[in-house]
Amino acid sequence: MATEPDSSSRIITDQEVQQITRTEELAYELKVEEVMTRNVKCLEPDMQMSQALEMFRSERISGAPVVCGDILCGIVSLEDLIRCLTNYDLDALVREYMSANPVTIRYTDPVVEALKLFVTTKHGRLPVVDEHNRMLGILTKGDITMGMLEALQKDFQAEELRRYRASHLFEDIVSDRTSLILRYNIKPRDFTNGGAASSNIKRALVRLGANPQIARRCGIAVYEAEMNLIIHTINGGVIRVEIEPHQISIEATDDGPGIKDVELAMRPGYSTASDSVRELGFGAGMGLVNIQRCVDNMKLESTFGKGTRLRMKIFMNPDASVGEGHSAH
Numbered sequence: 001m002a003t004e005p006d007s008s009s010r011i012i013t014d015q016e017v018q019q020i021t022r023t024e025e026l027a028y029e030l031k032v033e034e035v036m037t038r039n040v041k042c043l044e045p046d047m048q049m050s051q052a053l054e055m056f057r058s059e060r061i062s063g064a065p066v067v068c069g070d071i072l073c074g075i076v077s078l079e080d081l082i083r084c085l086t087n088y089d090l091d092a093l094v095r096e097y098m099s100a101n102p103v104t105i106r107y108t109d110p111v112v113e114a115l116k117l118f119v120t121t122k123h124g125r126l127p128v129v130d131e132h133n134r135m136l137g138i139l140t141k142g143d144i145t146m147g148m149l150e151a152l153q154k155d156f157q158a159e160e161l162r163r164y165r166a167s168h169l170f171e172d173i174v175s176d177r178t179s180l181i182l183r184y185n186i187k188p189r190d191f192t193n194g195g196a197a198s199s200n201i202k203r204a205l206v207r208l209g210a211n212p213q214i215a216r217r218c219g220i221a222v223y224e225a226e227m228n229l230i231i232h233t234i235n236g237g238v239i240r241v242e243i244e245p246h247q248i249s250i251e252a253t254d255d256g257p258g259i260k261d262v263e264l265a266m267r268p269g270y271s272t273a274s275d276s277v278r279e280l281g282f283g284a285g286m287g288l289v290n291i292q293r294c295v296d297n298m299k300l301e302s303t304f305g306k307g308t309r310l311r312m313k314i315f316m317n318p319d320a321s322v323g324e325g326h327s328a329h
Contacts, residue, residue, distance in 0.1 A: 022155065026148050032114055033107040035147025036128045036137035042067045043076055045095035049084045052076050052094055065127045065135055066098045072127050072135045074098035104129045107136050111147070114139055180208075180243040186229040187236045191282070194230050197239050198223035208243065214316060217294040218248055221312055224287040225252040228310075231277050232257070250295070250312040259302035266292075266300070 041059050043052055043066045055064060056078070066074035080097045084090060089097075105114045105126045114126055118141060128137040182204060184197035202219035206212070222239060229237040229252060237254030259265050266288050273283020292298050295312040302308040 022152065023148055026151050027112040027115060028110050030111045030147060030151060031107070032105055032109050032111060032128055032139055033136070034151075035111060035143050036107070036139045037143055038137045040065060040135070040138045042135065043094050043098075044068070045073060045093065045098070047094045048090065049081065049092050049094060049097055050090040053081060053085075053090060056081060063125050065102070065138065066094055067135050070134050072102070072104065072129055072133055074100045075102040075125075075127060077124075102127055104133070105139060106130070111144055114144065178244070180204075182241045182243070184226075184239045185236065186226055186233075186239060188230060188233050190230055190236075194227055195223055197226050201241055205243070205248075210316070214248075214314065218250070218314055221291045221294040221314075222250060224291045225250070225310055225312075227282060228252070228287050229254055231273050231283055246316050248314040248316070250314075252310040253307065255307040256305065258304040258306050258308055259300075260304045262300055262302055265302075 041055055041061065041064055043055065043064050045066055045068060052064065056062065062078040064076050065072055066076060074095070076094060076098045080099065084092060084097050103117060103121050103123060103126060105117060105128055107128050107130060117123070117126060124140065126139045127135060128139050130136055182201060184200070186197065187193070198219050201222050202215045205215040205218055210218075218241075222241065226239060229239070233254040234256045235254070237252060240251045240253075242249040264270055267285075268289045269285040271278075271283045271285030273285075277283045288300070291310075291312060294314075296315045297311075297313040299311045300308070301310075
């Protein structure tokens with residue numbers, strides 16, 4: 001059973017979650033090794049700074065790691081080279097001007113950790129090492145930008161393929177009545193995963209070719225039904241969505257505790273949510289009202305002490321139908 005969230009911790013609001021972009025998600029998903037530059041030009045401690053100057057000039061770089069064998073032992077930056085030139089000291093050894101014990105990043109770390117280091121250290125590059133401090137590559141902000149752009153492009157191509165396949169689902173199947181049924185088990189008090197079912201259903205509708213307005217209406221209705229199961233039920237419940245070319249049928253059921261007065265429950269602002277739930281920002285008493293605004297047909301049946309069944313329908317005109325090769329506009 002899910003434990004109740006600590007009311008002293010900050011809860012991310014629905015609005016903030018919606019504002020999280022795919023780029024921000026990628027910062028947590030991508031690993032440093034996926035975006036770093038490999039085959040890095042390196043210096044050795046006993047090289048002369050004149051050799052470092054020539055490497056910087058020929059490779060058009062502004063910094064280079066210093067290795068002893070394959071172990072990172074320092075880094076030379078453009079600032080170090082300028083300091084050497086100022087001293088007319090190009091015959092000096094690299095070890096005299098390099099920065100020892102440089103800030104590094106592990107190849108297995110998420111990109112977001114590298115971004116934090118770039119902000120806190122003001123460095124322009126980070127050597128990438130393994131658990132034994134072996135040099136594996138170099139990471140710059142430009143590497144991260146290119147890596148994210150490539151990941152976004154792959155996302156786009158994969159999503160386009162999924163949408164094409166999904167949008168042709170109904171036309172590829174011959175039957176008197178074809179439908180796609182999605183079912184989700186919702187746990188009580190599981191605020192951590194609240195909204196997951198509605199997000200998945202909305203995504204499925206978009207891939208099937210539903211227009212954005214239909215997908216949003218269905219997403220809001222399912223979200224409110226989902227949160228009602230999380231907030232009010234004893235054992236959780238089930239959300240079942242049946243998608244047909246010209247209508248969407250939604251059903252949310254649970255086995256208790258039921259609603260004493262259905263008419264009263266439909267009034268805006270009426271809620272039986274506990275104080276702890278209200279402190280988390282839920283239970284404002286607008287869930288059923290919001291559902292009614294988003295669907296074309298709604299029926300609420302409840303027996304106090306036994307359970308509740310909420311049925312909803314959204315009808316679509318031919319221009320808004322899902323499947324059959326239609327695509328979202």
